[in-house]
Amino acid sequence: MELVRTRAELAGLRAVGATTVGLVPTMGALHEGHLSLVRRARAECDQVIVSVFVNPAQFGPEEDFAAYPRDLPGDAELLAAAGADVLWAPTESDIYPPGFATHVVVDTVTDVLEGARRPGHFAGVTTVVAVLFGVTRPTRAYFGQKDAQQTVVIRRMVDDLALPVQVVVCPTVREADGLAMSSRNAYLTPEERAAAPVLHRALLAAVQAAGADPAGDAEPLRQLVRRTVATEPLVELDYASVADPGSLVELTTLDPARGALVSLAARLGHTRLIDNVLVEPGPGSGR
Ligand code: AMP
Numbered sequence: 001m002e003l004v005r006t007r008a009e010l011a012g013l014r015a016v017g018a019t020t021v022g023l024v025p026t027m028g029a030l031h032e033g034h035l036s037l038v039r040r041a042r043a044e045c046d047q048v049i050v051s052v053f054v055n056p057a058q059f060g061p062e063e064d065f066a067a068y069p070r071d072l073p074g075d076a077e078l079l080a081a082a083g084a085d086v087l088w089a090p091t092e093s094d095i096y097p098p099g100f101a102t103h104v105v106v107d108t109v110t111d112v113l114e115g116a117r118r119p120g121h122f123a124g125v126t127t128v129v130a131v132l133f134g135v136t137r138p139t140r141a142y143f144g145q146k147d148a149q150q151t152v153v154i155r156r157m158v159d160d161l162a163l164p165v166q167v168v169v170c171p172t173v174r175e176a177d178g179l180a181m182s183s184r185n186a187y188l189t190p191e192e193r194a195a196a197p198v199l200h201r202a203l204l205a206a207v208q209a210a211g212a213d214p215a216g217d218a219e220p221l222r223q224l225v226r227r228t229v230a231t232e233p234l235v236e237l238d239y240a241s242v243a244d245p246g247s248l249v250e251l252t253t254l255d256p257a258r259g260a261l262v263s264l265a266a267r268l269g270h271t272r273l274i275d276n277v278l279v280e281p282g283p284g285s286g287r
Contacts, residue, residue, distance in 0.1 A: 001080040003087045007135050010049075010088050014136070020045040023138035023165075024084075025129060028052040029069035029183035033173040035082045037142040040170050042083040049086045049136050050079050053095060058124030069186050088136070095131055104130045106156050112248050113149050113241055113263065114274065125150060126157050133165055141165050146172040146180050148261055148276045152248060172275075174200065180275045192268040195234040199266055202228035203277040206242065206262045210254055210279045218242040218251040218260070225264055238265035238272070245278060257281055 004010050014021065022045030024037045030052075041048045052075055059065035072089055079087050103123055109115075110122040133141065143151050151169045158167055173181050178200035179193075188196060205228050206221040225240035243250050245261040254260055263276035 001076070001084050001087060003076055003089065005088075005090060006094050007090070010086070010135060013086050014047070020139040021047045021049065021136065023132060023136045023141045024048070024050045025132050025141065025143075026050060026052055027054045027068065027183065028075050028089075029071055029186065030075045030078050031173075031181045031183065033144055033146060033181040035078060036173050037144060037170050038079060038082040038084050040168065041140065041142050044168075045140060047086070048084045049088055049138065050084045051088045051090070051132050051136070053088075053090050053128065053132075055095070055124055055128045056092065057096075057127060058121050060118055060120065063118075064184075064187075067187075069183050095128060103127050104157060104161075106153050106160070109149070109152050109156055109248050112243070112250075113239070114265065115149065115153075117238065117265065122150070122153050126153060129154060130157070130161075130163075133163060138165050140168050142168045142170060144172060145169050145278070146182070146275070148245075148263055148278075149248060152246070178204075180273075182273060184271055184273060187271040188268060192234055192271065195232040196268060196273065198229055198232040198235055199264060199273060199275045200277075202240075203262050203264065203275060206240075207277050207279055210242075210260060210262070213254070214256040215254055218254055221254075221262065225262070229264070229266060234268055236267045238267060240264045254279070 002013055022041030024041050026034050038050055054068050056065055076087055104126040105123045106126050115122050155167050177197040179196045202225045206225050209221055209224055221242045222240045226237055229235055229237045241263045243261050245259055251260055259281040260279040261276055265274045
């Protein structure tokens with residue numbers, strides 16, 4: 001595996017004749033969730049490029065940009081073992097050179113959920129992903145269902161701008177107790193870590209209830225998530241959502257033909273975590 005920094009170095013490594021190039025964009029501090037994307041890319045592409053860039057543009061002024069965990073040597077080891085060909089770890093000026101003046105902003109699907117609570121976050125994400133796509137020119141780009149709204153926003157950008165890349169969304173990888181893997185889990189105290197699985201339990205309770213009443217009202221599901229999370233005093237719910245999985249508009253009534261995205265954000269001390277489970281179209285079932 002090659003470790004490269006600059007756009008120019010990366011361009012030199014783009015394999016001649018590679019018919020499919022897979023890109024896995026990450027912010028590093030890699031865990032099994034990230035590695036599942038890399039392995040999927042490895043299985044489907046001739047060349048696998050993984051970017052590690054903690055993108056300042058997607059953090060709000062009060063957020064954890066400075067504290068965000070960084071471990072490039074550890075990441076490099078994991079990526080080599082997972083079969084990545086190229087680790088691209090650009091500096092800020094490789095991504096945003098002097099004079100950089102372009103922003104990619106997706107409307108509507110960024111107005112709700114994380115977009116409503118983190119102003120500017122998705123503009124930061126879509127701008128950096130557009131740069132990553134432009135530099136690496138991937139055939140396929142791999143994202144995690146863990147960040148469900150991000151996948152909707154990126155698909156919107158790719159469709160609207162007719163970008164020649166196939167977006168692949170991979171299932172959320174969880175710890176044995178159900179907690180979704182996240183680089184931010186490293187912030188949790190032992191007590192918070194013990195309380196955190198309530199998030200997945202709450203989502204599963206809602207999905208189970210949706211399965212029992214697939215055309216029922218959505219609000220009781222949000223209430224069930226709120227009530228379940230409230231059983232853990234260390235966990236402060238930010239929002240519970242039951243939304244259309246495509247438009248992200250909050251549902252009044254479940255539509256078994258479309259399914260639903262059940263999602264939440266919560267604070268445990270200083271750490272903010274998000275998670276979601278899909279109610280699949282057809283007979284209600286989650287993953
Ligand atoms: P991040 O480094 O947090 O920006 O994540 C990079 C990519 O890995 C994003 O597409 C995430 O959705 C994905 N990802 C993060 N955590 C998980 C997980 N637990 N399961 C699957 N994908 C994940």
